[in-house]
Amino acid sequence: MANFGKRVPENVSGDFFVDSTCIDCDACRQIAPTVFGEAAESSFVKAQPSSSTDRRQALRALLACPTGSIGCLGGDDVKAVMKDFPLVVEEPVYYCGYNSPKSYGGNSYFVRHPAGNWLIDSPKFVAPLVRQLETLGGIAHIFLTHRDDVADAERYAEHFQSRRIIHREELSSQPDAEVVLEGPGPWELAPGFVAIATPGHTKGHCVLLFQDRFLFTGDHLDWDRDQRQLSAFEDYCWYSWPRQAESMRRLADYRFEWVLPGHGQRVHLPADEMRKQIQRLAKAMKGE
Numbered sequence: 001m002a003n004f005g006k007r008v009p010e011n012v013s014g015d016f017f018v019d020s021t022c023i024d025c026d027a028c029r030q031i032a033p034t035v036f037g038e039a040a041e042s043s044f045v046k047a048q049p050s051s052s053t054d055r056r057q058a059l060r061a062l063l064a065c066p067t068g069s070i071g072c073l074g075g076d077d078v079k080a081v082m083k084d085f086p087l088v089v090e091e092p093v094y095y096c097g098y099n100s101p102k103s104y105g106g107n108s109y110f111v112r113h114p115a116g117n118w119l120i121d122s123p124k125f126v127a128p129l130v131r132q133l134e135t136l137g138g139i140a141h142i143f144l145t146h147r148d149d150v151a152d153a154e155r156y157a158e159h160f161q162s163r164r165i166i167h168r169e170e171l172s173s174q175p176d177a178e179v180v181l182e183g184p185g186p187w188e189l190a191p192g193f194v195a196i197a198t199p200g201h202t203k204g205h206c207v208l209l210f211q212d213r214f215l216f217t218g219d220h221l222d223w224d225r226d227q228r229q230l231s232a233f234e235d236y237c238w239y240s241w242p243r244q245a246e247s248m249r250r251l252a253d254y255r256f257e258w259v260l261p262g263h264g265q266r267v268h269l270p271a272d273e274m275r276k277q278i279q280r281l282a283k284a285m286k287g288e
């Protein structure tokens with residue numbers, strides 16, 4: 001629970017505030033961009049919500065915050081907002097919310113599918129979300145992009161009897177995973193679901209392509225809101241930047257319209273524009 005006495009000085013006064021435990025994960029700025037802004041080392045409330053829509057988004061951010069750093073002094077019915085998660089991105093894809101501090105506030109996603117639902121990376125294991133996922137039919141498959149974002153995958157797998165899928169090179173983070181991807185891939189995991197190896201950020205990093213439309217990118221790439229272009233994080237590349245650049249180049253062979261990252265902003269673009277963006281980013285990463 002956020003501590004009003006520890007609120008950061010940049011907050012504008014009003015019901016909502018961010019305190020100094022914020023880890024600057026960006027989740028609140030993605031969920032409620034009109035309310036939360038970016039200070040030097042944290043988020044802050046740049047404008048108090050002025051409409052019921054903004055207030056709802058701010059309360060969703062409060063629930064999604066991995067560190068409980070967002071406070072609200074109003075008498076809002078937060079329990080009612082819990083029912084918003086998982087939140088539809090575009091049917092049948094949802095954003096889970098309840099970002100975990102174990103993944104440094106990484107985003108996770110849920111795909112509703114008649115042959116069994118999918119979880120991509122893991123949110124916190126919390127009762128309100130678990131109940132909602134039960135209502136939606138549970139989780140048959142958990143795809144883990146890489147070692148950093150496994151969070152509570154083991155607890156979800158145990159609860160829902162799901163099969164966890166991860167690359168051999170990331171297995172130390174999830175040693176009991178039921179499905180281990182070997183070699184360079186790609187792997188058709190089920191009709192419409194293709195795992196693609198994208199070594200770079202980590203050695204066994206993989207992304208998941210669903211229906212040639214949705215690409216779950218883990219920490220391989222995201223959307224830079226300020227530059228309005230796809231981006232990758234050299235400062236957070238733990239294995240090999242040249243390998244990550246080569247993985248990016250190969251990604252241009254695939255068709256997709258959505259980039260759904262673990263860390264950073266998601267984006268929806270026409271497929272041809274997305275391909276041009278990927279090609280531009282791969283060249284920039286190679287210094288061309």
Ligand code: SF4
Pocket residue numbers: 018021022023024025026027028029042043061064065066067068069070105
């Ligand atoms: S979601 Fe929480 S931890 Fe993340 S930037 Fe916002 S206040 Fe900070």
